[in-house]
Amino acid sequence: MSITFVGLGLGPKKHITEAALDSIRRADVVFLDTYTGMLPKETVDFLRKISRRLVLADRYTLEEGAEALLRDAVEKEVVVAVQGDPFVATTHISLALEACKRGIACKTVNGISSYSAAASLSGLQAYKFGRAVTLPSEDSVESVRSVYENILENMSRGLHTLVFLDTKGNGLRIPVALSRLRELEGSLKKGVVSDDRLVVALARLGYEDCVVKAGRVVELLAWDFPDPPHMLIFPGKLHFLEREALVRLLGVPREYVEAYEPINYGVDRVRRYIDACEGALSRSRGSSREAKVTEVLRVAESYLEDSKFFLKSGDIFNSLSAISYCEGLLDALRMLGYVEFDWKK
Amino acid sequence: MSITFVGLGLGPKKHITEAALDSIRRADVVFLDTYTGMLPKETVDFLRKISRRLVLADRYTLEEGAEALLRDAVEKEVVVAVQGDPFVATTHISLALEACKRGIACKTVNGISSYSAAASLSGLQAYKFGRAVTLPSEDSVESVRSVYENILENMSRGLHTLVFLDTKGNGLRIPVALSRLRELEGSLKKGVVSDDRLVVALARLGYEDCVVKAGRVVELLAWDFPDPPHMLIFPGKLHFLEREALVRLLGVPREYVEAYEPINYGVDRVRRYIDACEGALSRSRGSSREAKVTEVLRVAESYLEDSKFFLKSGDIFNSLSAISYCEGLLDALRMLGYVEFDWKK
Numbered sequence: 001m002s003i004t005f006v007g008l009g010l011g012p013k014k015h016i017t018e019a020a021l022d023s024i025r026r027a028d029v030v031f032l033d034t035y036t037g038m039l040p041k042e043t044v045d046f047l048r049k050i051s052r053r054l055v056l057a058d059r060y061t062l063e064e065g066a067e068a069l070l071r072d073a074v075e076k077e078v079v080v081a082v083q084g085d086p087f088v089a090t091t092h093i094s095l096a097l098e099a100c101k102r103g104i105a106c107k108t109v110n111g112i113s114s115y116s117a118a119a120s121l122s123g124l125q126a127y128k129f130g131r132a133v134t135l136p137s138e139d140s141v142e143s144v145r146s147v148y149e150n151i152l153e154n155m156s157r158g159l160h161t162l163v164f165l166d167t168k169g170n171g172l173r174i175p176v177a178l179s180r181l182r183e184l185e186g187s188l189k190k191g192v193v194s195d196d197r198l199v200v201a202l203a204r205l206g207y208e209d210c211v212v213k214a215g216r217v218v219e220l221l222a223w224d225f226p227d228p229p230h231m232l233i234f235p236g237k238l239h240f241l242e243r244e245a246l247v248r249l250l251g252v253p254r255e256y257v258e259a260y261e262p263i264n265y266g267v268d269r270v271r272r273y274i275d276a277c278e279g280a281l282s283r284s285r286g287s288s289r290e291a292k293v294t295e296v297l298r299v300a301e302s303y304l305e306d307s308k309f310f311l312k313s314g315d316i317f318n319s320l321s322a323i324s325y326c327e328g329l330l331d332a333l334r335m336l337g338y339v340e341f342d343w344k345k
Numbered sequence: 346m347s348i349t350f351v352g353l354g355l356g357p358k359k360h361i362t363e364a365a366l367d368s369i370r371r372a373d374v375v376f377l378d379t380y381t382g383m384l385p386k387e388t389v390d391f392l393r394k395i396s397r398r399l400v401l402a403d404r405y406t407l408e409e410g411a412e413a414l415l416r417d418a419v420e421k422e423v424v425v426a427v428q429g430d431p432f433v434a435t436t437h438i439s440l441a442l443e444a445c446k447r448g449i450a451c452k453t454v455n456g457i458s459s460y461s462a463a464a465s466l467s468g469l470q471a472y473k474f475g476r477a478v479t480l481p482s483e484d485s486v487e488s489v490r491s492v493y494e495n496i497l498e499n500m501s502r503g504l505h506t507l508v509f510l511d512t513k514g515n516g517l518r519i520p521v522a523l524s525r526l527r528e529l530e531g532s533l534k535k536g537v538v539s540d541d542r543l544v545v546a547l548a549r550l551g552y553e554d555c556v557v558k559a560g561r562v563v564e565l566l567a568w569d570f571p572d573p574p575h576m577l578i579f580p581g582k583l584h585f586l587e588r589e590a591l592v593r594l595l596g597v598p599r600e601y602v603e604a605y606e607p608i609n610y611g612v613d614r615v616r617r618y619i620d621a622c623e624g625a626l627s628r629s630r631g632s633s634r635e636a637k638v639t640e641v642l643r644v645a646e647s648y649l650e651d652s653k654f655f656l657k658s659g660d661i662f663n664s665l666s667a668i669s670y671c672e673g674l675l676d677a678l679r680m681l682g683y684v685e686f687d688w689k690k
Binding site for chain 1: 352359361430431432457461464472550586638641667668669674
């Protein structure tokens with residue numbers, strides 16, 4: 001027959017759509033995913049009441065042990081019910097692929113995803129979010145580093161980053177996530193998760209006790225949030241409407257928002273290179289009368305100007321290329337003894 | 346009293362949540378946004394039936410003319426009902442900010458957004474989407490260029506791009522959007538929207554006649570899609586599960602998916618620079634016995650190797666910096682007459 005992947009939305013049953021309820025009521029068996037989300041008992045009880053047969057499906061049932069589910073789906077109408085929207089987690093895609101291979105029809109009924117709801121509730125614009133990322137429950141330096149780098153990369157492009165906090169076990173909490181990231185900040189020192197960094201913290205989206213709180217890292221570390229699910233957003237460059245939203249809707253003191261500066265790692269580095277080349281050039285000018293040397297200095301000067309121009313127009317790639325080339329020209333002159341300077345550190 | 350911003354989901358009424366229906370039933374006045382979305386007549390009729398008073402709200406009512414709505418909200422329970430999820434469009438944030446300034450309470454009831462549903466239905470992983478972008482109805486070269494550049498930037502980082510097609514008027518259609526982008530391709534020539542580019546096209550998400558079709562640009566240009574709303578996804582780097590999903594769930598011929606290569610503009614350029622420096626170095630080696638010159642060549646060589654190493658490890662920024670510096674060293678030697686070569690074009 002078929003498998004219908006049904007999104008249950010944000011958790012409480014009031015966020016389930018009529019289309020989802022219909023599919024659940026009609027299904028012969030409902031496999032309720034207890035692995036990729038955290039559903040409240042009230043929702044589980046409600047789904048049990050309205051479905052013919054409800055199976056709590058853990059990771060094994062949905063992955064290695066999916067044979068039983070797939071066998072059911074050959075003859076019956078099966079629903080796999082999932083918190084949020086299906087197919088954000090790869091678990092469900094693998095299952096759909098396997099079903100498809102066996103000629104079982106697959107359908108999807110969408111649900112509200114925290115992926116879009118978090119952006120919407122933060123007051124930040126959905127169009128300005130870069131790649132999202134998950135911080136896993138397991139405390140591994142590698143996973144924390146990849147989250148840190150993802151934030152840095154988005155931030156350097158002026159984009160916001162949505163960080164899902166793992167819902168496994170009792171769910172990862174905001175202060176734990178922030179302190180892990182801050183610990184890494186201690187060694188990477190790029191300023192991404194400094195004490196003063198402005199962050200939006202979201203707890204229990206869609207629940208009555210939902211909290212959306214924006215503030216500096218030090219404040220959020222000490223804040224008393226309700227239970228998970230928790231999420232974080234690291235803002236990139238702020239549009240004036242986003243600044244207003246943070247101040248008026250989320251209550252961030254205006255001076256924090258005004259003082260807020262995203263890290264731009266690329267720009268910061270190119271600026272340092274430009275400064276260094278400017279210093280080296282000013283000490284080199286006029287130090288040789290040889291026409292060839294003057295010509296190299298003239299070319300270096302024009303690449304320095306190009307680099308500044310590209311930087312101003314936001315084209316970091318060409319700016320970096322021009323200033324590094326300029327640095328090479330100057331350094332060759334220095335090594336060959338035509339000019340004398342030390343690179344500014 | 347209050348304004349509640351209510352998300353209506355994907356269009357048909359079956360995607361409206363119980364929480365949204367509750368708010369609409371309880372409200373004294375419901376302002377139904379007809380500006381940022383396209384709601385089917387059936388949904389409008391249904392909402393009119395269940396609400397005490399329904400006002401069709403165009404752009405003017407929600408923006409310059411919002412005074413009337415805000416005055417209502419001082420004494421009444423007002424709902425602003427919006428297709429998808431509220432606050433993806435800035436129109437609603439401005440309204441919320443103005444309400445907040447006047448001390449009117451603002452609440453949000455989330456709905457299913459095509460922002461998350463499109464990712465989910467494409468079989469591509471939500472975590473691998475970069476910044477989303479909208480192609481406006483108005484035919485302006487600047488807006489098409491910014492969409493093109495957004496896709497190029499995401500693609501160069503291996504990320505997918507969701508392109509919303511404007512819903513104003515009768516809504517922008519997939520073939521129109523693609524032909525505009527392809528026209529720009531003709532002048533920019535970066536290969537982003539070449540005839541063979543694999544694209545996922547989505548029409549009427551959430552409706553019975555929903556179409557999710559993946560194929561090459563030439564095929565989609567000729568495809569007969571149902572009416573808007575329409576969307577596009579330009580894939581970045583494909584994970585093997587994503588390849589399988591495109592083949593098995595969306596029916597893309599396996600050979601297209603296997604042959605699929607995202608453009609990586611940064612990598613392509615750095616590779617060309619590396620080739621050019623390699624050529625220049627091989628022609629320069631041994632052309633002078635002066636120790637200083639040999640030393641500059643040795644440094645150039647080591648930066649060339651660094652650049653290759655950084656490129657391999659995915660660090661384009663350092664790779665570009667190293668190869669441009671190397672180029673500068675070699676070019677200074679050439680200009681000073683120590684070595685002779687032409688830059689490979």
